[in-house]
Amino acid sequence: TRKKAQQKAKRTATKGGGERVDEASASASAAVMDLEERFDAFRSLRLLARKAQGQSNLKEFDQTVRALKSLPDLNPRELSILVRSSAEMGRWGEAMETFQSALEAGTKSTELFNTAISAQKPSAHRNWRRALDLFRRIPGEGLERDVISYNTLITVLSRAKQWSLALKIANQLISSTRGRIGRSSRTAPVLEQVGTLPEFQGQDPQLLADDITFNAGIYAAKVGRKGAVAKAFLVEMENCGVEPDAVSFSSVLSALKGPRAWVSGLQLLEQMKQHEVRRNTVAYNACIHTCALGGRWDVALRLVEEMKMEGVDRDTITYNSAISACEREARLDVGLGLLESLRGDKQRRPKGWRTAAESPAEETYSLLPNTVTYNSLITVCEKAGDLGTASSLFSAMKSEGLERDTITYNAMISTAEKARDWQRAWALLSEMRASNTPRTTVTYNAMISACQKAGQWQRAVAILLGLMPRDGVVPNIISYNAAISACGNAKEWRVALALFRRTAPLPRHAGSRAPEGAGRDSAFNRNYFDHEKAEDGVLLQGVLESLTGSRVVARGKDEGSLEDRSFLPPLKRDAFTYASMIHALGLTGNLEQALNIFIEYTQSRHYDKTVLRPQNANSSHGRDDKTNPEEHQYYMHHSKHKGSPLVVLNSMLAACDRDRSDGGAELARKLYRNMKENRVAPEVFTCTTLISIFERASKHEINSQTSAGGEDPNVTFSDLLSEVSSTLDTLVKSSTHSSGVAKVE
Numbered sequence: 001t002r003k004k005a006q007q008k009a010k011r012t013a014t015k016g017g018g019e020r021v022d023e024a025s026a027s028a029s030a031a032v033m034d035l036e037e038r039f040d041a042f043r044s045l046r047l048l049a050r051k052a053q054g055q056s057n058l059k060e061f062d063q064t065v066r067a068l069k070s071l072p073d074l075n076p077r078e079l080s081i082l083v084r085s086s087a088e089m090g091r092w093g094e095a096m097e098t099f100q101s102a103l104e105a106g107t108k109s110t111e112l113f114n115t116a117i118s119a120q121k122p123s124a125h126r127n128w129r130r131a132l133d134l135f136r137r138i139p140g141e142g143l144e145r146d147v148i149s150y151n152t153l154i155t156v157l158s159r160a161k162q163w164s165l166a167l168k169i170a171n172q173l174i175s176s177t178r179g180r181i182g183r184s185s186r187t188a189p190v191l192e193q194v195g196t197l198p199e200f201q202g203q204d205p206q207l208l209a210d211d212i213t214f215n216a217g218i219y220a221a222k223v224g225r226k227g228a229v230a231k232a233f234l235v236e237m238e239n240c241g242v243e244p245d246a247v248s249f250s251s252v253l254s255a256l257k258g259p260r261a262w263v264s265g266l267q268l269l270e271q272m273k274q275h276e277v278r279r280n281t282v283a284y285n286a287c288i289h290t291c292a293l294g295g296r297w298d299v300a301l302r303l304v305e306e307m308k309m310e311g312v313d314r315d316t317i318t319y320n321s322a323i324s325a326c327e328r329e330a331r332l333d334v335g336l337g338l339l340e341s342l343r344g345d346k347q348r349r350p351k352g353w354r355t356a357a358e359s360p361a362e363e364t365y366s367l368l369p370n371t372v373t374y375n376s377l378i379t380v381c382e383k384a385g386d387l388g389t390a391s392s393l394f395s396a397m398k399s400e401g402l403e404r405d406t407i408t409y410n411a412m413i414s415t416a417e418k419a420r421d422w423q424r425a426w427a428l429l430s431e432m433r434a435s436n437t438p439r440t441t442v443t444y445n446a447m448i449s450a451c452q453k454a455g456q457w458q459r460a461v462a463i464l465l466g467l468m469p470r471d472g473v474v475p476n477i478i479s480y481n482a483a484i485s486a487c488g489n490a491k492e493w494r495v496a497l498a499l500f501r502r503t504a505p506l507p508r509h510a511g512s513r514a515p516e517g518a519g520r521d522s523a524f525n526r527n528y529f530d531h532e533k534a535e536d537g538v539l540l541q542g543v544l545e546s547l548t549g550s551r552v553v554a555r556g557k558d559e560g561s562l563e564d565r566s567f568l569p570p571l572k573r574d575a576f577t578y579a580s581m582i583h584a585l586g587l588t589g590n591l592e593q594a595l596n597i598f599i600e601y602t603q604s605r606h607y608d609k610t611v612l613r614p615q616n617a618n619s620s621h622g623r624d625d626k627t628n629p630e631e632h633q634y635y636m637h638h639s640k641h642k643g644s645p646l647v648v649l650n651s652m653l654a655a656c657d658r659d660r661s662d663g664g665a666e667l668a669r670k671l672y673r674n675m676k677e678n679r680v681a682p683e684v685f686t687c688t689t690l691i692s693i694f695e696r697a698s699k700h701e702i703n704s705q706t707s708a709g710g711e712d713p714n715v716t717f718s719d720l721l722s723e724v725s726s727t728l729d730t731l732v733k734s735s736t737h738s739s740g741v742a743k744v745e
Contacts, residue, residue, distance in 0.1 A: 041068060042081045061089060069098075076102075076109035083112070087119035092127070095119040110143045118152045120160075128160035139203075147173075147207050154216040163224035165197075170209075170217030172196040174233070177209040177240050186239050187232035194229055209240065215247050222255035230255035231264070246272070246280050253286035262299055265290035281313050288321040295328025304341075314345055316370055323376040330383035339377060342367050371402050378411040387419040406438050410446060417450035422459075425450040433471075444468050445478050452486035460486035461495065461543045477503065481576045488584025496584040498539050503571045505600060575601070579651040586655025591664060594655045601648050646683060649675065653689045665697035669720065687728035694721040 044064070068074075068082060079102045086095035099116040102108065117134050120127035135153045138145050150173050157166035171194045178185060185191060214237040221230035230252045237244050249272050256264055265287040272279050284307050291300040300322040307314055319342040326335040346364045374397050381390035394412055397404050409432050416425035429447050432439055444463055451460035464483045468475050480503055487496035578601040585594040652671060656664040672690060675682065682690075698717040 038071065038078070042078055061085075074102075074107065076107055076112045079107060080109075080112050080115040083115045083119055087115075092119060092121040108141055108143065110138060110146055110149065113138050113141075113143065114146075114148050114152050117149070117156060120156055128157055128162050131156045132165075145204050145207070147210055147213060150204075150207070151210075151212045151216050154213070154220060158216065158220040158223050161223065163220045163226075166220035167194050167217060167224065167226070167229060168197050169200070170213060170220060170233070172200055173207065173209045173213055174217065174236055174240070176205060176207070178236065180205070180208065181240060183239050185236065187235050190228050190232040191236070209242070211237070211242050211245060211248070214242060214244070215251060218248060218251040218255065222251055225255070225257050227252075227256045227258070227261065227264070244275060244277065246277050246283060249277060250280070250282040250286055253283055253290065256286075256290050257293065259294040261290040262287070262294045262296050266299070279310065279312060281307075281315060281318065284312055285315070285317050285321055288318060288325070292321050292324035292327070295325060297322070297325040297329065297331050297334050300325040301334070301338075304338075313347055314367070315347075316342065316367055316373060319345075319367070320370075320372045320376055323373065323380065326380050327376070327383050330380060330385075332377075332380050332384045332386055332389065335377050335380040336389075339369060339373065342369055342373065369400075369402075371397070371405060371408065374402065375405075375407045375411055378408065378415060382411055382415040382418055385415075385418045387415050387421060387424065390415040404437070406432075406440060406443065409437060410440070410442050413443060413446040413450065417446050417453065420450075420453050422450040422454035422456055426459075439471055439473055441468075441473055441476050441479065444473055444475070445482060448479060448482040448486065452482050452489065455486075455490060457483075457486040457490040457492055457495070458543055458546060461499070461540065464499075465540060466544055475571070477571045477574055477577060480571060481574070481580050484577065484580040484584065488580055488587060491584075491588050493584045493588045493590060495539060495543060496581060500573075500577065500581045500597075503573045503577060505573060505604070575645055575648050579647045582648065582651040582655055586651065586658050589659065591655055591659045591667070594652060595667065598648065598652045601645075646680065646686065649680065650683075650685050650689065653686065653693070657689050657693050660696070662697075662700070665693055665700075665717070668693045668697075669717070672720065672724075682727060682731075684728070684731055687724050687731065690724045691721060691728065694718075694724060 041064070065082065065086070068078070071078075074082075079098065082098050083095045086092075086098060096116065096119065099112065099119070102112060113134055117131045120131040131153060135145070135149060138149060150169065154166045154170050157163070157169070171191055175185075175191070175196065214233055217233045218230045221227070221233065234244060234248060234252050237248060249268055253265055253268055269279060269283065269287055272283065284303055288300045288303050291297070291303070304314065304318060304322055307318065319338050323335045323338050326332070326338075343366065345367045347367060348364055374393050377393050378390045381387070381393065390412060394404070394408070397408065409428055413425045413428050416422070416428065425447055429439075429443065431437075432443065444467070448460045448463050451457070451463065460483045464475055464479055468479070480499055484496045484499050487493070487499065578597055581597050582594045585591075585597070649671065653668055656668040656671070658664075659667075668690065675686075694717045698721050
């Protein structure tokens with residue numbers, strides 16, 4: 001660059017017949033040409049870095065950087081370009097060396113610090129801290145922060161997954177802006193929960209948040225899955241007089257989560273229309289993704305058609321999201337129709353588009369499905385239980401040259417599991433192992449579940465204790481639940497109990513209560529329940545040997561022992577672990593043992609936190625059901641207690657139903673009374689099981705003239721039968737979902 005500038009200056013310094021101008025004029029002309037050349041050279045470096053980001057072996061880039069660094073009197077703008085270009089090429093260390101050299105030479109500016117903040121590698125934990133330290137250091141260097149300093153720091157923190165800190169900084173600048181222009185907050189409750197950083201309170205009061213600030217804050221909310229905060233920032237954006245753009249709306253749409261997110265998504269699309277912001281592909285794709293979260297395939301289809309009408313380009317992501325929306329209701333017909341629409345969707349290429357051979361390309365091109373497309377469709381097949389279509393799609397991936405990844409195989413194995421074809425699932429797992437496709441815990445959980453449904457309990461145990469450790473896959477509690485359930489269905493309750501004891505109990509809660517008349521001091525508890533026994537290993541080893549014909553060799557252990565579990569995290573039981581074990585014991589008539597396991601669950605913190613209890617006996621929602629029948633019915637059907645604890649209770653009631661003795665009916669009565677005391681909302685299975693028990697007990701009650709009331713002899717099993725039948729009728733009437741009604745019938 002210097003050589004070219006000198007040559008041009010020499011030519012300029014000579015006129016016509018060799019007449020020379022004065023030396024001052026020639027020197028000034030050379031300086032002007034030198035600046036022009038420097039400007040062009042640094043601009044070329046920026047274009048070169050953008051063209052080949054991440055290619056660390058690019059010789060042209062290295063030569064250009066070395067030449068520019070050798071120039072005299074580099075100014076802060078030129079140094080910033082050098083730092084930014086090195087960072088864009090993935091050379092974060094080199095970028096920081098350039099920055100430190102500039103500081104040591106006494107060259108510093110706010111722009112240079114901003115560039116150094118943005119040059120921090122996002123994947124390194126220490127680098128976001130370095131970015132924050134550089135931000136704090138700016139005032140100490142006699143410089144003033146600008147809004148770019150804040151915007152850059154917020155972006156760096158968000159990319160480093162420090163979204164909470166990024167939200168606080170963004171909220172602080174937005175709050176300061178709102179105070180300067182005299183506007184009150186329209187989303188105070190949401191933003192108060194976000195908070196601010198006290199150390200920056202009152203600093204840089206002259207700065208005003210701009211559109212990039214708001215977009216960076218919305219992006220941080222998106223990373224943290226805080227949809228409400230993202231929407232609040234969008235509201236404050238308009239409140240502060242900053243006009244939102246397509247990036248603002250698209251980021252908020254991407255931050256929305258939950259089954260009802262599609263409603264907010266449609267509202268945001270309408271707001272884009274009101275603000276005359278073009279609804280682009282990114283915005284529509286994000287909105288269609290919210291439809292997938294809520295299973296609204298009909299709305300997703302409508303949005304795809306709307307994109308066509310408005311002339312918005314569709315891409316493969318558009319159709320993939322729409323296909324995912326078909327999963328919840330298993331609309332395989334709609335998913336396959338979307339696949340055909342994807343293949344026939346013609347898109348117009350950008351103006352001036354050329355192929356790799358630098359020849360003009362055709363004006364239009366067709367979209368092609370990718371691995372994600374087929375994975376989504378196979379998942380829809382899984383929900384629909386259509387193994388045949390899933391297999392056809394699986395074969396089509398191979399013929400089209402698409403990679404069949406872990407998600408593909410997991411979906412296929414789950415489809416085979418739903419179709420109760422464990423042999424097909426086993427063949428797929430074997431294919432994964434042969435092709436060295438990574439296996440995950442989800443893969444083996446689906447395989448164990450397939451064995452459980454097919455009655456292959458020995459193979460389920462072998463996968464859990466033999467195959468998973470051999471492949472280096474760590475099981476989770478779902479793995480154990482499926483294996484326990486497989487053993488329970490085969491009435492191998494001793495093997496199920498051995499697996500149960502290999503998991504950790506839930507933490508106990510001192511205030512939890514169990515049904516009256518039950519305790520944990522039985523011989524069964526002392527001998528079989530509390531701790532893993534030495535004979536468990538012998539029993540499980542025998543199961544493995546009976547299936548494989550050889551001993552299992554553990555990692556770092558002698559031949560003949562089970563896998564070493566010392567490196568595994570402790571697996572805490574969940575509600576389904578207890579339910580599976582109770583089910584196994586109930587099938588074999590071990591009602592007392594099942595009750596003891598149920599008691600442990602009722603004494604856990606999980607149960608205590610999820611069951612609503614009356615505040616006191618004299619409250620308006622107290623335990624006297626006869627004095628408050630309407631309020632009791634309300635709590636029985638509208639209690640917040642929904643989900644896993646009821647699964648354990650249902651398993652215990654099913655064990656009582658199978659017992660078919662007076663003891664089983666009496667225990668069911670106590671469980672029912674405990675339900676009412678804790679205001680547990682029953683479901684259909686709960687009511688039908690109780691009706692079966694009380695109906696049988698009421699017939700015996702007529703013959704024996706016994707009572708179900710315990711302390712209250714006026715309450716009979718017939719009374720309880722009528723009460724539960726009334727509850728079931730209320731459930732049927734309040735059910736609005738067609739599948740729920742079919743289940744009741």
